[in-house]
Amino acid sequence: MDIPELKRLERRDFDMHLTWSDGTEHEVTYDDLRHACPCAKCAPQRNDDQSSMVLRRNIEKLPREKPTVRPVGNYALSFEWTSGCSSGIHRFERMWRLGSKLDPDNGKDYVHGAW
Incomplete structure (x- = not known):
């Protein structure tokens, strides 16, 4: 998927404002960001509606905070x-995809492994 370059990320109290090179602007809440975590622990919890709702509830119980943001290479x-x-x-x-309110997993279940 070709997307514009992320030009600016502004951390606010409960969300972040993203500005892209084509002028598109998105707002992503920290709760949505946490719920969309792609790690091996969190991602499988979104594979079905019930566990996804449990994950969401657990995230909403966490203290509200601004995360520290770090680049990962030139891609993440x-x-x-x-x-x-x-x-x-x-x-x-x-x-x-998160900012566009699309499924960040692109409809795919989490599959563990190097394939």
Whole structure:
């Protein structure tokens, strides 16, 4: 998927504002970002509606905070929280899909392994 380049990420109290090179602007809540964590622990919990709702409820119980943001190479961002999961690496395509209110997993279940 070809997407514009992320030009700016502004961390706000409860969400972040993303500005892309084509002028598109997105807002992504920290709860949505946490729920979309692509790590091996969090991603399988979104495979069915019931466990996804449990994950969402658990995230909503966590303290509200701004994460620390770090680039991962030229292709992704890492978000570090003082509580909850900080393992996910969010590719820019994933951030675009989140901001566009699309399924960040692109309809695919999590599959463990190197295939």
